Amino acid sequence: MSPAVLGLVTIIVGVGGCLGYFYLSNLFLDKVLFPARGPNAGRNINRANMVRPWLFLGPAIVALGLYLGYPVFETLRLSLTDRTQDDAFVGLANYQQMFAEPKFWEAMRNNMLWLIVVPAASTAFGLLAAQLTDRIKWGAFAKSLIFMPMAISFVGASVIFKLVYDARPAGNEQIGILNAVWMQFDGGFGSILFLKVVPVLILAAFAAIVAYVGWLLLRPILDGKDNIVLKALRAFSGLVSLYIAVIALRNILDIIGMDFPYGQPQTWLTLPFYNNFFLMVVLIWIQTGFAMVILSAALRGIPEETVEAAIVDGANPFQIFFKIKVPQIMPTIVVVWTTITLVVLKVFDIVFAMTNGQWETQVLANYMYDKLFRANDWGVGSASAIIIMLLVSPILIWNVVQARKEMR
Amino acid sequence: MDNIAGRKSGLSWAVNLSVVVLVLLWLFPTVGLLVSSFRTADQIAASGWWKALFPSEQVVQLRTGGAEAATQEGELWVVKGNLLEEAEDGPETGTEITRFGVSSKAVDAYAVGEVASFTKDTKTFTMDAEGNYRFTSTKELKKRGQRVFITATLPPEFTLANYDQVLLSGNSNDSMTKAFLNTLTVTIPATIIPIVIAAFAAYALAWMEFPGRALLIAAVVGLLVVPLQLALIPLLKLHLNIGIGKGYLGVWLAHTGFGLPLAIYLLRNYMSGLPRDIIENAKVDGATDFQIFTKIILPLSFPALASFAIFQFLWTWNDLLVAKVFLIDSTGNTTVMTNQIVELLGTRGGNWEILATAAFVSISVPLLVFFAMQRYLVRGLLAGSVK
Structure with missing residues (x-):
């Protein structure tokens, strides 16, 4: 048939x-x-x-x-079992084997990077796009164009960005836009401005924001109102944020000291460590539209009186945005953030289609696929699936608690 | 919102400009793929796609007339004519030629009007900017004419040949036709069946009183988050054990299972917001639950049903993992488009004209659905995440 x-x-x-x-x-x-x-x-x-x-x-x-x-x-x-031994119970042997593999830790490290960068960047871009498009006449049209990548499959997006990252040998015409732009830099004033000053400023701003969030998280501990669990949670997440800020500051020093290979076309996807970011760009490109749509609806739901009052009191646009609007849509930002976090934890297609985990771009979902269907090792594959489940379970619990609260 | 208090932002041009930049940045990659799908392999390799949109200086290879066009003038065989008029699919006549060359190693060696002499000075060639040329040789000419490279500014040129190759050629490696039909076959049942099942469940969760209701809703919310990666091996084992194996039935069932939590969640949220009076009036009039559901609730829930249908359609159409695990067997007869593209990336990674066209065929349907039904998609997103 x-x-x-x-x-x-x-x-x-x-x-x-x-x-x-x-x-x-x-x-x-x-x-x-x-x-x-x-x-x-x-x-x-x-x-x-x-x-x-x-x-x-x-x-x-x-x-x-x-x-x-x-x-x-x-x-x-x-x-917890081994397929080659007739499904015999082997305790945590699969986990031990997995933890001994460098590829697993590479996947964990990359997944953590994805977890920090993608939700943060998508939410930030989404918020920016929502705020900007709400103020102009052709905003609806602009929104639908930024939202469009949502309809494109991860595989399609991978092809699109492979073309962007394409590299030809030096001397040939570059057909990937990124290399075409890169070849314009020659170490002169423009190069220093765009490749050193701008990234340093962005990183510095990022470090400042993360450090500020960390401080906001840590400060209430001194007041001593919370219970011990909440205190521990605050201390943990606060310290993580401070640590990220320190890493960002260290990267600033790296960028200042770095010698860029001007005039050499780069195969972006094979540059260890940085290629992760080139893969993340694909997901950020897709998810920004989602964040924008939701945050734009939330921004419109803000009571106008609060904004008017701020204007009357003489607040400037930045103060209105960061001190009046953002705090009011904080619950929505959290929802957007967690939704994108879930997508990130399951990201498979992009890595599978673009690098297949080579050049140190492995992530958990692709690691699991490798184990299950290439190495045929169901034990370790299932163990890595359980790790993914453990990573999503805080969000799962939080969602269920929220839902129950709402029903009462 | 700044003008609420009677003050217009003075930075509106900056806002407009930023949005233009943002939109272009977001649009640029997709447009690159679209433009590339209308160019030939040579064009793609010769210049970036962004140059294809404007007239650009290009080098074109043409031929002079051959032996039959030659006349003898003393000791010389001479061919005269117009390169642009003689060429069958070259540049249009009237194009202004700036430089020419007679060897592929130096394609722009001479300016128009100069005389090129080559092959140990036994041949000469010259031409003017309109393409009128004079080619001489001391020996009798071969049947085919002399190769000439001309440099001229040409208007953008596009072709549908790639789409022909990908959709109609029947070449089993490149063909997307089969994969397109397979994808449709996966998508349509996998969209409709979960809607039917979820609609009934959502009605029960929204409008019926029974013990354990709150627990079930919480369970659905929890299952929303469970990564489908966990389900791959156990379900594949299950399918193989009960005889479904790898095939359409398996992939339909899998998509149904994975889509249900979102479907129930969205539909329940929407249905519980419907006015209570309508349902109670119907009950008083003696309608059964089944009648209330099919005659009142379902028609009223159309927006929510449409939202979920779009989600599920986009998700099943764009899916790679579930199809790879539950559908595609070693024969590859049931391949879907996403998988076909990944395979093309492997086998024809450098053939951008094929890749770009195949990818664009696969994303065109979701894009159409997206632009046609964006309203419902946005509504569904808002219902699903803003509380």
């Missing part, structure tokens, strides 16, 4: 089956099992209404349980 016919049949059978199931099971419940007549009519109606929700939920619960619930436990079990 041709796949198209098969597809059509499946749609009819699937959809028809679902509708038929819901209709017939309801009919059976109302007419046969608990008919709403005779001496027990009242009791029957109540009973039917007790059963009905489960009829409606049945297929969904089965599908969710089988396709998302069961695999979590099965993967956990697989990560």
